[in-house]
Amino acid sequence: MISSKELTNNCLYLVLATALAGCGSNNENAATDPDQAPGPQQEHPESVLQATMTPKPDTGRWYTNAMVEEGKATFAQYCAACHGDRAQATPDWKTLDENGNYPPPPLDGTAHAWHHPLADLEMVIKQGGAPFGGVMPGWESVLSDQDIVKVIASFQSYWSDEIYEMWLEREKLYREYRMGEQD
Ligand code: HEC
Numbered sequence: 001m002i003s004s005k006e007l008t009n010n011c012l013y014l015v016l017a018t019a020l021a022g023c024g025s026n027n028e029n030a031a032t033d034p035d036q037a038p039g040p041q042q043e044h045p046e047s048v049l050q051a052t053m054t055p056k057p058d059t060g061r062w063y064t065n066a067m068v069e070e071g072k073a074t075f076a077q078y079c080a081a082c083h084g085d086r087a088q089a090t091p092d093w094k095t096l097d098e099n100g101n102y103p104p105p106p107l108d109g110t111a112h113a114w115h116h117p118l119a120d121l122e123m124v125i126k127q128g129g130a131p132f133g134g135v136m137p138g139w140e141s142v143l144s145d146q147d148i149v150k151v152i153a154s155f156q157s158y159w160s161d162e163i164y165e166m167w168l169e170r171e172k173l174y175r176e177y178r179m180g181e182q183d
Pocket residue numbers: 012075078079080081082083101102103104105107111112113114116121124125128129130133134135136137139151152
């Protein structure tokens with residue numbers, strides 16, 4: 001039998017996508033269209049909306065090594081205590097703890113963070129787990145949008161190419177659907 005907790009977890013992606021669709025009228029990114037933005041802005045996107053999926057020369061991925069390095073410092077300070085110093089915790093992430101909560105999952109590509117597009121990862125990081133019955137604190141008042149983009153880059157840097165490519169395919173589909181981007 002599926003517990004309601006499991007259902008909540010499985011529905012996270014859908015719930016987030018729906019929640020995001022609710023903010024659809026906010027089309028302020030027209031002025032900062034990534035495809036029209038000059039190079040430097042693309043290399044240091046200020047938010048997930050500004051990030052483009054164009055492979056960057058130093059990584060072959062959407063983020064640069066500089067972003068990863070800065071993101072790692074943020075991760076070490078705010079996230080590693082729960083998610084592990086290399087985003088590897090908790091290996092047994094599918095087992096509820098003694099309080100009936102899920103432990104912090106690995107973000108290194110071995111759990112399911114790669115199922116989520118950037119916009120949803122950003123939302124979980126900002127709001128924490130509370131809206132979905134989880135226990136992670138929200139970071140909206142602590143981290144800037146730019147910090148969050150970099151922290152996502154930092155844990156994605158642990159993902160294998162195979163996982164990254166699967167994620168990228170979803171991200172692109174999501175962008176086409178959400179923003180009409182052909183990136
Ligand atoms: C106090 C422990 C704790 C801290 C600190 C913490 N997290 Fe979490 N995180 C969790 C837990 C627990 C979950 C599982 C969902 C829930 O219960 O809220 C989670 C879930 C997530 C998810 C969703 C993963 C998925 O597979 O869907 C992401 C992304 C995430 N955390 C990123 C971060 C980042 C980035 C930071 C640092 C800015 C951070 N977390 C700090 C405990 C924590």
